[in-house]
Amino acid sequence: MIARRQRDARVANGDIRLGLSQTTGVDGGQVVAMSGELDIATAEQAYAYLTDVIEHTHASVSVDLGNLTFCDASGLSVFARTADRARESGRQFKLTFARPSLVKIMRITGMDSAFPELRSPAVTR
Numbered sequence: 001m002i003a004r005r006q007r008d009a010r011v012a013n014g015d016i017r018l019g020l021s022q023t024t025g026v027d028g029g030q031v032v033a034m035s036g037e038l039d040i041a042t043a044e045q046a047y048a049y050l051t052d053v054i055e056h057t058h059a060s061v062s063v064d065l066g067n068l069t070f071c072d073a074s075g076l077s078v079f080a081r082t083a084d085r086a087r088e089s090g091r092q093f094k095l096t097f098a099r100p101s102l103v104k105i106m107r108i109t110g111m112d113s114a115f116p117e118l119r120s121p122a123v124t125r
Contacts (some may be wrong), residue, residue, distance in 0.1 A: 018042035019067075020049045029060040029092075035067035038075030046075070050082045054091050061086060066097035076111055083114055 019035040030053050038046055054061055063079075079095065086093030094117045098106070106112045112119060 018046060020046065022053055024059075025062075027060075029062060030057050031062050031064055033064040033067065035069075037070040038068055038078060039070060039072045040074040043074035043078050047078045047081060050078070051085050054082070054086050054089050054093070057091070060092035060094070062094045062096050064097050065095055065099065065102060068099070068102065071102055071105070076106070076109060080111065080114065 017037050017039075019033075021033045023031045023033070025031050032050060032053055034046070036042075050061070050063070063082075083093050095115050096117065098118055103112070103118050106115065106118060
């Protein structure tokens with residue numbers, strides 16, 4: 001994979017709250033890696049980043065959540081809104097490597113029906 005770009009959401013003291021990076025997979029699809037916390041403070045930046053990736057590619061987009069340590073309702077909303085935007089743009093959008101705690105929250109809220117790939121043990125860590 002070749003790194004294309006990276007963006008970090010920082011808090012007032014300069015610490016990184018959410019890391020976002022984009023690479024191109026061997027199949028040509030775009031992979032966005034998230035690390036840190038996806039919450040009310042970082043949700044809009046994450047949504048803007050993801051929609052920018054969707055709008056500037058004709059390939060599938062997957063989000064690697066393996067290093068996402070926290071996700072609140074605002075973060076779940078980012079995934080739902082981004083999936084809608086991808087669908088409108090004719091792009092495949094999926095979530096990969098979600099931690100079991102995130103998968104559990106998505107099951108409780110019913111969001112797992114929008115992301116059937118999360119039902120497979122192969123995509124969770």
